[in-house]
Amino acid sequence: MDPRTFQFEVPAEGKARPGYGLIAAYVPAEEGWPAVVALACDPRHDPGRPIAEMLMEAIPYVLAGIGGRSADEDLCWTVVDALGRFTMAIPNWASTSAQRLTSVESQRFSAGLSVDAFLKETGAAGEVALGMLSAVVESPSPLDETPSAQEFLDALESHDNLPVPSALFHMVEDAVKKDDAKRVAAIIQSDPVVSLSLINFANTVQFAGTRKTASVPQAVVRLGMEFVLRVVFVATMMARYQKGRCAEFDYPAYWRNALATGIAMRALLPGFGIAKDMEDDAFATGLVSGIGWLAVAETYPQLMSKYLKRCRGKDPLVKIRIQQEIFPCPIRLVSERLLQHFSFPDIVHATVAGKSEGHQALGECLARATRVAQSLAPLGFLAVLPMAQIPLICQEEWERWQVLFSPQP
Secondary structure, X not given: OOOEEEEEEOOOOOOOEEXXXXXXXXXXXXXXXXXXXXXXXXXXXXXXXOHHHHHHHHHHHHHHHOOOHHHOOOOEEEEEOOOOOEEEEEEEEOOOOOXXXXXXXXXXXXXXXXXXXXXXXXXXXXXXXXHHHHHHHHOOOOOOOOHHHHHHHHHHHHOOOOOOXXXXXXXXXXXXXXXXXXXXXXXXXXXXXXXXXXXXXXXXXXXXOOOOOOOHHHHHHHHOHHHHHHHHHHHXXXXXXXXXXXXXXXXXXXXXXXXXXXXXXXXXXXXXXXXHHHHHHHHHHHHHOOHHHHHHHHHOHHHHHHHHHHHOOOOHHHHHHXXXXXXXXXXXXXXXXXXXXXXXXHHHHHHHHOOXXXXXXXXXXXXXXXXHHHHHOOOOOOOOOOOOOOOHHHXXXXXXXXXXXXXXX
16 A cells, blocks of 8 residues: 555544544555554644544554455554653554454664654655655645734744845846846956855856866856856845844854755656756755745744744644744745746746745655755755765865855965
8 A cells, every 4th residue: 555644633532533623644664664553642733632642543544444464464653752752652462363452562773762763764665754744744735814913924924134135146146148148257356255155156066177267258158157046146135134133043044045945846847857047947946945044034033933932842833833833824824925026037926925836746756855955955944854875966166155154265
């Protein structure tokens, strides 16, 4: 049977049934790893009691959904509790043939109660299961904005500290649209930081050829104007937001993660069957997909500080619940609203908003890119499970961009 997810409820008295309150992900055994079922309370729909109290009903319900006990004799039943602790659930059955559960025992993983302990024993199957749980919780859904959510978004949009592209970026963008390489170079030369970043890129192995250059015009020709525009956007935004209003918010780490997402998004396109001419839009999509975090840090620093303190050290599902408790609306909606101030193509806006009808592969690519980025440049407050193994193409592209973080004269 293929992997699948379940959303259901367990009434105080009665059998488990379709509904909301519990979520589960089933992944069959693969490549030497056991079959896994991961169960957790749905942070969007609090069932009102610990998951341990519902296992007697939850386990038979999920088991029936995957074809009965004979489907996988070596299922690793894993419970993720409200504190983000991972434990094994050991079902005791009335007999080898009956489907009547008599009790459920709890057992620690050999390496402890952490997500790492869980993944150590479940490997690829466990990683897929957690990814499936996160996908259920984070999947875009229509939101009826309450007045508080609407007010929150309106206040963010009208705030003086909105993170928006610099005037220099807009000038370069206009010159690129006019295919005026001389004008692009002249604008960039007015900014020493951007000029140095651009020259460093032009002198990397990927672009340099046999001779190095110290000329911005030559760098523009060597890199190509579309790539130059990407560098200018990242360099100007990073220079502008190295520090900000929220003391606990790690601005440099945010930009490293944003850049890693853009890089991964662009590198992963072939694996999702997306045309090469979408590379620049994909890069931009990944780069700005989490811009809402920066906006909240700049406009509501106390709210962001509260979240950062509460989510420290927590697992993804717990972080999602804390976000829902603290922020009046999902950060995704903040990103969507903020991007109205950026002159990116419609497909960039739609993919970030989770509304890319007809381009579902871009949304799937973005979901994977965020996990790759969490491995390349971790950002502790994101409710994202990092990739266990970073694709080589993403790692190589990431290394090419490192000159942006420590430019040398």
